[in-house]
Amino acid sequence: MTKRTIKIINELGIHARPAGMIANTASRFACDIRLVKDGMEVNAKSIMGIMTLAAGKGSAIEITAKGSDEGEAVAALADLFEKKFDED
């Protein structure tokens, strides 16, 4: 299992578009990926789940992945957060 905690630094938080990017990226991997915020856990491949996290700027999210490609998956997702989901 690979785990990583990451802080949301983009201005708008995880609204529809970033949630879409996360679900899209997560869906490319075979492993099971979960996002946890304040004890609430959702499937990272589910855009609806991700949006219900209501993760605004400054909140912390834990990414956990389990499966053959878990390392790559977590790295790819963390990369999205760090690049602020390509927001200007």
Next chain:
Amino acid sequence: MLIKKGVPASLGIAIGKAHIVKEENILIEQKDVPPEKIKAEVKRFKEALDKTKLDLDAIRGKILNVLGKQHAKLIDAHHLILQDPLITKEVPKLIVSKGMNAEFALSEILDKAEEQFEKIDDEFFHERKHDIFDVGKKIISNLVNSKKTSLKDLKDPVIIVAHNLYPSDTLHIRESNKVLGFCMDLGSKSSHTAIFAQSMGIPAVVGLSDISRQIQSGDTLVVDGEQGMVIISPTTEIIEKYKVRKEELQKQEHFFHRLKGLPATTRDGHKISLMCNLDSAEDAPELPAVKSEGVGLYRTEFLYMNRDSVPTEEEQLTAYSSVVKAAPGIPLTIRTADIGGDRATQLGIKGLKDERNPFMGFRGIRLFIKYPELLKTQLRAIYKANTEGNIKVMIPMLSSADELLTVKRIAADVKTELAEEGFSVGKDPEFGVMVEIPAAAIILDSLLGEIDFVSIGTNDLVQYTLAVDRINQYVSELYEPFHPAVLRLINLVVQTAHKKGKPVSVCGEMASDPYAIPLLIGLGVDILSVPAKMYLRSKHSVRSMSFEKFTGIAQRALSMATSDEIRRLVEEEVK
């Protein structure tokens, strides 16, 4: 009382209560699915997902055009919702484990998601739930088609008020037989609903922009299909006035009925052929009812509607034969189906992507050449139905000689096939092309060697000549059948065809316009094909005009620069 101006789409006056057709009001029923049907239920759900995906693609194209890329991204999010495991995995799981129907299982999942969203304090995130329910609604409407059933089950006579109606809706309206009139936000004089309303003789006003949001079901309305007006909550005086006018119109109708069986000959003895357009075999009894000389356009698209498989040869043969039987001995011009890619997808033809601009896209003979089996099936049915030798075949959306040769080759193959199967093919049906795309008008001389007749579909010819989408409210004003370019193209077609002795018919909406009729005949058009409800009225127009006079007027119109001048000239002369 409030008066709304729109576009007069079908003559007549209707007075009655409004019935608003809403697209979103869908009642979801819980039904138990028996174990042996579970697999089919899951499949039905998956198909609704596929259909929704296509719908979203279509919307995306429109948004991209109108609002730009940033907005189109929202649709990308909608696509992701469609692929969300909650929907793709959890819904089928519920169907299987609980034996629930797909609609109910989906609404259960959506309700749960909504609950989660309700818990969110942050307003911004909270509002995102609309994105989800938008998609959910689309899937559900693709599952239940509920508004259509509601139209079919109308109990009392009503005036239908809608944002837009789809061809499949009109089919249900026909079945309900309870519709007094139509009011629509969108549409123009030649949109599908208008054509449908004319053929049913139902008064209609379209292009009313937002009427479906301004009134409520049960409001009293007057639909004035002559002036293109809708009066909301009219006063008693107004209602009385319209009742009188309605009676006058009925008297006029009565007068037209006396023309039944009389020839369509101008005052000065020039005879033309006046025929009917036919939308479906069910309407065939109207042909003897008005004593039509023939069918100038049998639209076969209805055979392909409201179903998920292509109509078989047998079904088509039954339909065509029933028309031949209902109106024996008169020419029957069958147009091969002018269906688009979206319809083909619903009929189970795989691999078609939604198009950004279907009017310029994959429809008519283009689609049938790509899927020759569809054309073959239709031609086989036509050959078999042609026992009396009166059937003609008309090719829609033709734009090149290559397409014509391909169709003729396929027709020859079909004939050989039938002969090999021991079916005695009688007389070859005549072949003709629809001139709808200006290219066909311009190259007509190169097509004439292969065809027996030419038919001008003015609705599409106007649309393609002027590059005006007739259902686009921003440009629908530019849709002008009296545009000099249109008249000159019609003139070119008539002159070219007559040089080779081939007759020209007009089967668009112009053919029943009392101002266009004398102009078309003046240009030399030989056949007019009109909705059955307009047949006798149109005959009156023909019988009231002088051919000699309008030959001259048509020549003058051809030299005019603007449609206004042409309209003034014609309106002056048609009294």
